[in-house]
Amino acid sequence: MRYITFGIFLTILVSASKTNANESHDIYNSQSQSAFSNVSRHVIESHSLKGKRTIDVSLPVNYLETGSKVTYPLIVVLDGELLFHSVSGFAQFQAMNSQMPEAIVVGIQNAPDTRRDMTPKPINANGDPLWFGGKEDQYLSFIQHEVLPFLEENYRIANFKVLIGLSPSASFTLHSFWKQPHLFSGYIVINQADFKAVGYGKETIFDKVIESVRQQPEDKRYLYISMPEGGAARNPKIVDDYEKLERALSPYLPQKVSFKWELIDKQSYAAVLPAIMSGFELIFPAQRWDVNYRNFVAGENGATLRNIKAHFSELSEQYGFMALPKGERFYNRNRLKRIVYVLINEERYTEAEAIVQYWLSLYPHSGNAYDTLADLYLAKGEKDMALKHRKKALELARRNNDHRVMIFEEALNNLKSTKK
Structure with missing residues (x-):
């Protein structure tokens, strides 16, 4: 040749x-009077959560030009009121520059005073449950049985989905990894440490992740976890747990899972966007797409x-x-x-x-x-x-x-x- x-x-x-x-x-490029002509808003009356939830949908730039058989990977962003516009804008920019595929990005907003409901109810060092969380399976049912069917009915969704969570919603993201392992292919878990939860027995959430990978078939998944350096400095056990998780997953790399953890040199939520960039790079390496x-x-x-x-x-x-x-x-x-x-x-x-x-x-x-x-x-x-x-x-x-x-x-x- x-x-x-x-x-x-x-x-x-x-x-x-x-x-x-x-x-x-x-x-x-649309000549619409709206600066966000590719974004739509829907309200879902949720039976699982017993209330309304707002979801925003951002379509790829070329969505109108592609054929009916062309489907797009789906990126589901929890804490949509905080993260949706940043993630959808970044994903669009990366796709425009061939750093990743074009994708449909969906932001799920929290109802007032419900953000921590979705995390598995944590257990403290004394074995006592904390006051928040415990509705993780209701949220999982909401996504599995209400959000995804709605999206698949109304948009051209591929069978490759990524879930992004931050802090409490990151705990939920890890919970979904092991509880419904076929629901998503990629997981971006931001500002998250290992922990024990009600209903987990003697296992931590990292233990659940390890066991899920051991039992899964050859369908590959991608898992990215991060923490700001300040959080790791205050609690050195975080890095120990990350390293333990990496050692446990190493026999399954890269056939069953691609895994990366890192500490971000930013404070608190300033670490979010660098983490999302790294997470996308793990799932969609730029050298493969560009x-x-x-x-x-x-x-x-x-x-x-x-x-x-x-x-x-x-x-x-x-x-x-x-x-x-x-x-x-x-x-x-x-x-x-x-x-x-x-x-x-x-x-x-x-x-x-x-x-x-x-x-x-x-x-x-x-x-x-x-x-x-x-x-x-x-x-x-x-x-x-x-x-x-x-x-x-x-x-x-x-x-x-x-x-x-x-x-x-x-x-x-x-x-x-x-x-x-």
């Missing part, structure tokens, strides 16, 4: 050529598309959901669109069209993909076909409330004027 060298690739990009990508429309697209380009006929499909098929198999290549990307040429123009400029039109059709098979409502296809037909001298696809690009942009409508209108009008 012959890969195009970086030097040749750059030469192609900067040299004069028949067809150049329009860099002014990198990616879909692939260098120029390395897909090959001299052999058809090999470029085969290389693209092979990489994303491997990712899909690893995670159990369809890993999507980037058709378009903010302020970055590392994407399918750029490869198409490289092939056009080499007059490898059949290969270029095959990649655009692959792009459209995943993003059938992408105006940019159709606009790129129009450029391909223009390069081939087929203006009628180019006009057809310019019109389709504009139609989709209008339907999607795409801020690039004026760009597609201008491209269409320019093409019409050349046909007169």
Whole structure:
């Protein structure tokens, strides 16, 4: 297999050529009057919790452009009133930059004065239960039987879900790890130490986690746990317990579980965002997702598309959901669109069209993909076909409330004027 060298690739990009990508429309962005047009709010009347709960849903940037069979990993954020906007914004930013897959992010808000209800009721050093917690299984039922079915009915959810909890909700996150081990694939547990709880017998919550991993089949899970350095300094046993947990899980790494613990050099809740960043990196290592697209380009006929499909098929198999290549990307040429123009400029039109059709098979409502296809037909001298696809690009942009409508209108009008 012959890969195009970086030097040749750059030469192609900067040299004069028949067809150049329009860099002014990198990616879909809504022209809605709302700054958060991709966020919806729902209220669920919960039988498990005997009251209403508010959930916020943030959809990926390209959600409107993908096909009905494309599903997305789900990130469930507890303490939604505190964490939802930060986590959803960070996940979107990372996905835009190919550091992780695009995901649907859901924040579950706490009702007033209920935040600690979800933690297993802790037991102190004297063996006495503390005053809070004890409703962990009601919360688990709420998520399993009410939240997830609602989301799966209304959104395209993949069977790969991540749960994020902080302090009391981190205790619940660990409880769900062992109590319902198939509910989530990834767990980000922030500001959490080991503890004993009512109903756990002589075992701690870390003991429960270890036993759950021992008994699980080969379905892999991801577990990240953190603590601010100040918390560990006040209670050195925290680090001892983390190290004990790591030793106990080591025989199962990485086949059954990927595990990481760390101390964050921040105070209290200032450690939250660094922990979330590390947790996502454990679950979705950037080097696996931020692939260098120029390395897909090959001299052999058809090999470029085969290389693209092979990489994303491997990712899909690893995670159990369809890993999507980037058709378009903010302020970055590392994407399918750029490869198409490289092939056009080499007059490898059949290969270029095959990649655009692959792009459209995943993003059938992408105006940019159709606009790129129009450029391909223009390069081939087929203006009628180019006009057809310019019109389709504009139609989709209008339907999607795409801020690039004026760009597609201008491209269409320019093409019409050349046909007169």
